[in-house]
Amino acid sequence: MHDVAPATAGETARWCADADSLGIPVSLLVIPGPWRGQALAEHPDYAEVLRARAAQGDELVLHGWCHQAGPEGRALRRAVGRAVARGAAEFAALDERQAADRLGSARSVLDRLGLRTTGFTPPGWLASPAAERALAGAGFRYTTDHFGVKNLHATGSTRARRGFALSHRPGGTGERLGAAVVRAGAAWAARRRGLVRVALHPDDLHRPGLRDDTLRAIEGALKAGARATTYGAVVDAAAAS
Secondary structure (H helix, E strand, C coil), X not given: CCCECHXXXXXXXXXHHHHHHHCCCCEEEECCCCECCECHHHCHXXXXXXXXXXXXXXXXXXXXXXXXXXXXXXXXXXXXXXHHHCCCCCECCCCHHHHHHHHHHHHHHHXXXXXXXXXXXXXXXXXXXXXXXXXXXXXXXXXXXXXXXEXXXXXXXXXXXXXXXXXXXXXXXXXXXXXXXXXXXXXXXXXXXXXXXXXCCHHHHHCCCHHHHHHHHHHHHHHXXXXXXXXXXXXXXXXXX
């Protein structure tokens, strides 16, 4: 569940209710810094909501600091981030120090609010190699990209678990095509006993039909034999194999 923050509390609650009705846990991708006019530090009551979700089996995952790409890095990498992530690729072009600074700011907010995580999903699923080094140095256990989940401290076959992230493109020209890919991709991966990743975004709920498409995709994957889990549990299973 992406973009979890005070500014999207209502949409997150809606998706959480859907997940609860299906009996599945979710990985909650939390933005702690200033985003859409609000910041988590200004809303300690919302931290109570997140702690409650974690207590019932959901997982908290850091999702950048402010979810907004800046002027850092080389022009080509910035351009790729704008094209792929619509300007949200905050960690795509950072050097190690810049990434460490943002991770430190994020961790500081989470620590003050009693929120714990060792997982990281970069906004737009894009992080520079230097940012990944900063993540490992800061003690994060895993990160994700569009193609899978990566254990930052493992080597060989246990380092990564492949699984493409299925996500809508609300409001774009490819919205309906994206919805079809979400449904078909979830069913295909489940039949192959692969990792099924369905990304839930708050803005999906503002487009007619996308919520229903997503729920049908999840239900289809479960009927095909998929077992609901979190990113952290995926990393645990890979490490134990």
